[in-house]
Amino acid sequence: MSSGSSEQCSDDDGADLLPVGNDGDAGHNEEIRNIIQDYCSRSVGSTDTMVANNDYAKTCRTTQQWYQEVDIDDDYDAVIIEDEFSILNDLIEGMYFSRKTDMQFTLQGWANKNNVQYIVIASNTKKFTIVCAKHDCPVYSCLWRLQAAQSKRLGDIWKISSIKNQHRCVSPIVDSGHRQCNSQFISFYILPIIRKQKDLKPREIIGRIESKFNIKVSYMKAWDARRKAIKVVFGSWEESYRTLNLFMDDVASAMPGTIYRIQSTQTNRFQRLFWAFGPSIIGWIFCRPVLCLDGTFLLGKYRGTLLTAIGMDANNGLYPLAFAIVESECNESWIWFLRQVNELLPVVTNRHNLCIISDRHAGLVRGCREIFPNVVHRHCLRHLRENFKKAIRQMGLGDVEFLCHKMYAAGNTDDKEFFIRCMEDMKRIKVDIHQWIVDRDVSRWSLTNDGGFRYEVMTTNAAESFNGVLK
Numbered sequence: 001m002s003s004g005s006s007e008q009c010s011d012d013d014g015a016d017l018l019p020v021g022n023d024g025d026a027g028h029n030e031e032i033r034n035i036i037q038d039y040c041s042r043s044v045g046s047t048d049t050m051v052a053n054n055d056y057a058k059t060c061r062t063t064q065q066w067y068q069e070v071d072i073d074d075d076y077d078a079v080i081i082e083d084e085f086s087i088l089n090d091l092i093e094g095m096y097f098s099r100k101t102d103m104q105f106t107l108q109g110w111a112n113k114n115n116v117q118y119i120v121i122a123s124n125t126k127k128f129t130i131v132c133a134k135h136d137c138p139v140y141s142c143l144w145r146l147q148a149a150q151s152k153r154l155g156d157i158w159k160i161s162s163i164k165n166q167h168r169c170v171s172p173i174v175d176s177g178h179r180q181c182n183s184q185f186i187s188f189y190i191l192p193i194i195r196k197q198k199d200l201k202p203r204e205i206i207g208r209i210e211s212k213f214n215i216k217v218s219y220m221k222a223w224d225a226r227r228k229a230i231k232v233v234f235g236s237w238e239e240s241y242r243t244l245n246l247f248m249d250d251v252a253s254a255m256p257g258t259i260y261r262i263q264s265t266q267t268n269r270f271q272r273l274f275w276a277f278g279p280s281i282i283g284w285i286f287c288r289p290v291l292c293l294d295g296t297f298l299l300g301k302y303r304g305t306l307l308t309a310i311g312m313d314a315n316n317g318l319y320p321l322a323f324a325i326v327e328s329e330c331n332e333s334w335i336w337f338l339r340q341v342n343e344l345l346p347v348v349t350n351r352h353n354l355c356i357i358s359d360r361h362a363g364l365v366r367g368c369r370e371i372f373p374n375v376v377h378r379h380c381l382r383h384l385r386e387n388f389k390k391a392i393r394q395m396g397l398g399d400v401e402f403l404c405h406k407m408y409a410a411g412n413t414d415d416k417e418f419f420i421r422c423m424e425d426m427k428r429i430k431v432d433i434h435q436w437i438v439d440r441d442v443s444r445w446s447l448t449n450d451g452g453f454r455y456e457v458m459t460t461n462a463a464e465s466f467n468g469v470l471k
Contacts, residue, residue, distance in 0.1 A: 088109065091110055092163075095159065095160045119132075119133050119179075128147070128158070129147050131146075132144040140168075142168045146162070147162045149161050176217070184225075186205065187225040188229075193208070194230060244262060245262065248260045257278025257281055260276075280319070291311055291348070292380075292462045293334075295361075306325055310462045312462060318465065324337045331361075334367050353376070358377070358379065360380070376451075380458075380460040381411045381412060382459040384445050388403070388436070395433060397433065423437075
């Protein structure tokens with residue numbers, strides 16, 4: 001079985017998305033491949049054990065370690081900053097920084113901590129000069145000035161060459177619009193936090209900044225800072241689309257047996273992605289022959305929908321088997337998803353007495369009928385109850401909750417006599433509502449008439465719960 005493939009589609013549904021990586025740029029692709037493989041080699045010990053290792057950051061050198069390895073002349077009495085995210089109380093002439101951005105962040109942190117503001121009057125690849133924001137104030141001018149330059153002998157190293165005068169404009173009142181507490185500074189400040197807590201919320205960022213600097217930033221500034229920090233850690237959306245083929249290749253290499261398929265438009269734009277991890281494929285044969293299918297909308301820059309096929313193990317635990325990212329939850333995308341399951345996952349197509357449970361989406365009903373004609377298709381009882389509730393209201397009936405309770409009880413019981421009593425209770429209230437539920441084929445939604453195919457899995461809550469975790 002091929003571990004991965006790409007296909008093109010005549011539709012242009014992905015016109016608003018970014019091009020998939022082009023093999024013509026061999027040098028760029030090779031560089032990206034090396035980066036991904038290097039990351040995978042540090043994240044996974046071996047393909048035999050497949051033990052995840054999140055300690056790869058320990059292999060990176062800190063600023064202090066870098067300076068210890070670099071031979072600096074004794075004439076340079078450098079003041080080394082041990083942590084590039086440190087917030088300093090004082091600035092000292094002769095401080096060295098490994099990058100200009102580190103120096104700028106340190107200056108911003110110092111200004112925020114000491115409640116002073118400055119203006120950049122010169123900034124290029126060689127020099128950097130800032131002055132107090134009130135240097136030209138006609139009433140109370142402050143002549144504080146700092147100059148820094150790139151070291152001629154140490155390459156990219158930057159050094160604070162001079163600090164003139166003292167700040168005379170320190171105010172006890174904190175300015176909520178502090179010019180140095182911008183989204184770029186906040187994104188640098190929260191980078192270590194984002195690496196450990198990827199679900200960091202903007203309101204948490206607001207609280208951290210206020211606690212550290214006594215500056216209350218706006219929600220949008222915190223949101224923008226979080227967006228920038230995530231981009232630094234994970235890369236941009238555009239780069240992710242461009243390197244998707246390479247990424248999936250290396251995922252398949254790190255986890256043998258993983259399969260995937262990418263569909264793009266004729267203009268080489270991303271449209272759909274289907275994948276299933278090798279270990280999940282192998283393990284699913286020991287789970288119940290039941291798959292819950294569901295989709296959920298994504299909240300990223302380019303939106304889209306995540307489709308999932310989730311199984312259940314012997315302990316009623318969720319067992320994710322297959323995934324797809326598509327343009328929307330429409331008939332075409334569901335049929336495409338089911339076709340990939342049929343073509344790429346023989347463990348599913350060869351499974352005896354397989355049962356698929358869904359919310360009765362039109363694309364799912366049609367796809368199951370055309371692609372899996374021999375598979376038992378059952379309906380989610382919870383979704384059916386919601387449709388039942390709408391039908392009751394359209395008929396102008398009262399006792400909505402009572403009827404819904406009777407319908408759900410009838411579907412969720414394996415007692416034949418109790419099922420009949422519930423159905424008769426609904427029929428006495430309204431024959432039409434009883435007929436409505438009978439027309440939905442009782443074998444597809446009631447446990448009593450199921451024949452044992454759904455293994456008492458009555459809803460698609462498993463798939464929805466898993467989708468909720470991913471979001």
